[in-house]
Amino acid sequence: MIVPTVQSGQMASRVVLTDADIERVLTRIAHEILEANKGTEDLVLLGIPRRGFPLAQRLAHRIAQTDSSVDPSSIVGQLDVTMFRDDLRRHPTRPPGPTQLPPSGIDNKVVVLVDDVLYSGRTIRAALDAIVDLGRPRIVRLAVLVDRGHRELPIRADHVGKNLPTSSAEKVRVRIGEVDSMDGRPVNEVVIEGPA
Amino acid sequence: MKHLLSTTDLSRGDAILILDTAEEMAAVGEREVKKLPALRGRTVVNLFFEDSTRTRISFEAAAKRLSADVINFAAKGSSVSKGESLKDTAQTLEAMSADAVVIRHWASGAPARLASSDWIDAAVINAGDGTHEHPTQALLDAFTLRRHWAALAGTSPGGSDLRGMSVAIVGDVLHSRVARSNLWLLKTLGADVTLVAPPTLLPVGVDSWPCRVNYNLDEVLQSGPDAVMMLRLQGERMNAAFFPSTREYSRRWGFDDARLATLDAAGGRSTVIMHPGPMNRGLEISSAAADSPRSTILAQVRNGVSVRMAVLYLLLSGDSSGEPGRIPTPILQENPA
Structure with a gap:
């Protein structure tokens, strides 16, 4: 009898967004944000650590390129949601990350949350709770690099870089140069890994 | 790390993790809403067999800022003055399902005794024992x-x-x-x-x-x-x-x-x-x-709340039960979205 050999742990991976794709996608999202906000007035970008923050910085940089009166560092911040998660007791302890708001705060602002992957929606729920404790924005919007589906809460993104239909057995890995490196060089890519 | 009994148990990495977490906790003290929901539904008991002002208040403030429920227990005015033993006190707290016990005791080693016994399942935090550690x-x-x-x-x-x-x-x-x-x-x-x-x-x-x-x-x-x-x-x-x-x-x-x-x-x-x-x-x-x-001196008191928040958070927030039903799905681990 012939038994097919199954090599457990072997993963097939394919690149769905390259470095250049990510650049193009971010440029489009930056313009979408400006279009939805009708300009840069009251705009604040809050990245969710770790990878949401460099993405928010890149978006802020692009927004500043279209409007020279904007200082990119004055409209971008980061929002740590660790303490607000609903799964704290289901995981090993996570150390909290930094929260830094732009100097003007978030009261009466248009806050755009920025994250790398939108999946169950639970991180965004935690982020909404965290925002309530920090101030009262006029509007909260959501921008994500990748939306991979499988939502568990009634949450959707306003600006999506790429919709990726995935199976829940697959993993979506986002690598951003500010955080990730391979062989000592920064990498920018989005990869789907799944059972071969 | 389940208990905090002594600084000799802390590696350099543990110590820096606690101090870094305390830095983030300190930022919470400067916000409009000085409270985090991280320990909602958890109970912290302050078990003080010896007098204390700042340590007890500091632990109480830290637990409350993390939304935990706090029960204060002072040996004076409790059944300890009627001769109740540490074991019986501990088992009473266990029956009330305490998640953490912050203990100060005049006897060196009392917190270690509590942590190594099967009297109580809670995390034990040493808040000063005799001439041993704080x-x-x-x-x-x-x-x-x-x-x-x-x-x-x-x-x-x-x-x-x-x-x-x-x-x-x-x-x-x-x-x-x-x-x-x-x-x-x-x-x-x-x-x-x-x-x-x-x-x-x-x-x-x-x-x-x-x-x-x-x-x-x-x-x-x-x-x-x-x-x-x-x-x-x-x-x-x-x-x-x-x-x-x-x-x-x-x-x-x-x-x-x-x-x-x-x-x-x-x-x-x-x-x-x-x-x-x-x-x-x-x-x-x-x-x-x-x-x-x-x-x-006053900065030390202020920092005490942040450091104790960090210790309570790191000891109490994670899943230490190891029950198989609680193991997270691998995808959630990769993409905590």
């Missing part, structure tokens, strides 16, 4: 020192240790759990420690501790330490004549106005003066020294 005090002192050290270097304190820092711990080392906890932790973090005390107030075997010992405070101050930590003279634990008179003690080992003036005249170096409290003003520290700009 780990959260040492952590808040290290936190204060690290901020000072980073400010001098013009960097942010996150991730750093105390390498290159020289700290003098002065006074009643014999009875001091603060000195012991600090010595081990400061050593782990790379600081250089000198103990300064009359020979009668140093424990037997001090020469095997990883520090230098000097009997002359002025000599140590001349060498320009980065921090001077004054210890409280623990009259309630003194059962023998350790020094001729408090006046003589104060002149030789107290941080008085003359020593403050000498330190200020030497200028330049920004030596800080620390004290764990409560102070005997005019005995081990003069009012002028305690209220001088060099003093970090």
Whole structure:
């Protein structure tokens, strides 16, 4: 009898967004944000650590390129949601990350949350709770690099870089140069890994 | 790490994780809503067999800022005064499903006994046991020192240790759990420690501790330490004549106005003066020294809340039960979206 050999742990991976794709996608999202906000007035970008923050910085940089009166560092911040998660007791302890708001705060602002992957929606729920404790924005919007589906809460993104239909057995890995490196060089890519 | 009993148990990585977490907790204290939901539904019991002001209040504030429920238990006015044993008290708390017990006890080793017994399942945090250890005090002192050290270097304190820092711990080392906890932790973090005390107030075997010992405070101050930590003279634990008179003690080992003036005249170096409290003003520290700009005494109290929040959060938030039903799905781990 012939038994097919199954090599457990072997993963097939394919690149769905390259470095250049990510650049193009971010440029489009930056313009979408400006279009939805009708300009840069009251705009604040809050990245969710770790990878949401460099993405928010890149978006802020692009927004500043279209409007020279904007200082990119004055409209971008980061929002740590660790303490607000609903799964704290289901995981090993996570150390909290930094929260830094732009100097003007978030009261009466248009806050755009920025994250790398939108999946169950639970991180965004935690982020909404965290925002309530920090101030009262006029509007909260959501921008994500990748939306991979499988939502568990009634949450959707306003600006999506790429919709990726995935199976829940697959993993979506986002690598951003500010955080990730391979062989000592920064990498920018989005990869789907799944059972071969 | 399930319990916090002693700073000797802490690796350099553990200590830096606690201090870094405390930095994030400190930021919460500056917000409009000074509360985090992280420990909602958890119960923290403050079990105090010995008097305390700042430690108990500090733990209570820390637990409340993390949304935990707090039960305060003082031995005075409880069944302990009717002769209830530690075991029975612990089992009562277990029956009330406490998740953490913050214990202060006059007997060295009481927290360790509680943690190693099967009387109670909760996380045990040592808030001072006899003359043994007081780990959260040492952590808040290290936190204060690290901020000072980073400010001098013009960097942010996150991730750093105390390498290159020289700290003098002065006074009643014999009875001091603060000195012991600090010595081990400061050593782990790379600081250089000198103990300064009359020979009668140093424990037997001090020469095997990883520090230098000097009997002359002025000599140590001349060498320009980065921090001077004054210890409280623990009259309630003194059962023998350790020094001729408090006046003589104060002149030789107290941080008085003359020593403050000498330190200020030497200028330049920004030596800080620390004290764990409560102070005997005019005995081990003069009012002028305690209220001088060099003093970090109130900063230490403030930092105490942040450090205790970090300890409670790190001990209580994760899943330590190891039940198979609680293992997260692998995808959630990869993409906590």
